[in-house]
């Protein structure tokens with residue numbers, strides 16, 4: 135099985151499994167020269183009692199990728215069925231029996247210039263991703279001076295490689311200032327999100343998160359969290375413009391995203407969130423999120439794609 139220290143054995147590259155080191159693009163390709171690519175980050179959750187790996191919300195990730203391909207005006211690329219196959223095959227080939235982070239990338243190869251629309255390549259990788267300390271302890275976040283670009287400059291709701299230059303600046307500034315994570319405002323000075331995650335706060339028992347017109351990525355975890363808060367935990371959720379100082383007034387703050395899952399934030403700009411301990415809503419939400427993602431409860435089976443059971447049924451049908 136792929137472990138935390140070594141690279142996995144296989145990657146998917148342009149239609150087939152290849153040894154990890156052979157998944158390469160040329161230095162003269164548009165994706166290298168201009169960052170002309172889009173991607174999805176997904177997670178596989180290991181359910182030990184069922185001996186099953188579940189990919190979380192695969193269909194929604196493929197939907198968002200299709201939206202990104204349209205906005206980027208790429209030539210027709212691999213079919214959706216091939217992308218789904220790439221995700222499942224790369225996990226099976228590397229025999230993942232542990233939490234996995236999957237990256238599905240669509241990018242421009244060849245030797246085109248900035249306006250190129252093809253040829254379109256596709257790759258999928260998966261690496262082991264154990265839980266972080268921040269999940270239990272929370273972390274200190276700081277608002278950075280860099281702003282999220284506006285939709286009229288560069289659409290941040292597309293998960294485009296080039297958008298992550300903004301995130302990189304934010305992370306560097308936050309780290310230089312001693313924070314564990316960055317928070318970004320948008321061009322209108324309202325709260326947007328973190329460089330790879332969305333943000334929620336809890337005020338007077340109501341969960342609040344920046345609206346999808348706040349120059350955020352339309353996060354699949356954010357969508358899941360809204361549904362779990364409302365329907366499973368009975369907590370009201372508001373999607374609206376959020377001021378920076380509301381973070382200081384909040385009882386709880388947490389990040390969410392595929393990579394960040396549900397991560398508590400215990401201080402913002404060195405001001406304690408609430409009493410500085412991880413809050414009850416955040417803890418309850420984490421518990422429900424992991425139960426649903428790992429399939430230790432039956433609820434929301436449509437959010438989980440079984441990697442090994444579907445392999446068995448495919449073989450039986452052959």
Ligand SMILES: Cc1ncc(COP(=O)(O)O)c(C=O)c1O
Nearest residue numbers: 330331332351353354355391392
């Ligand atoms: C900028 C940004 N915001 C939010 C998220 C969370 O999105 P999702 O929940 O779809 O992973 C991500 C990606 O993980 C991201 O890169």
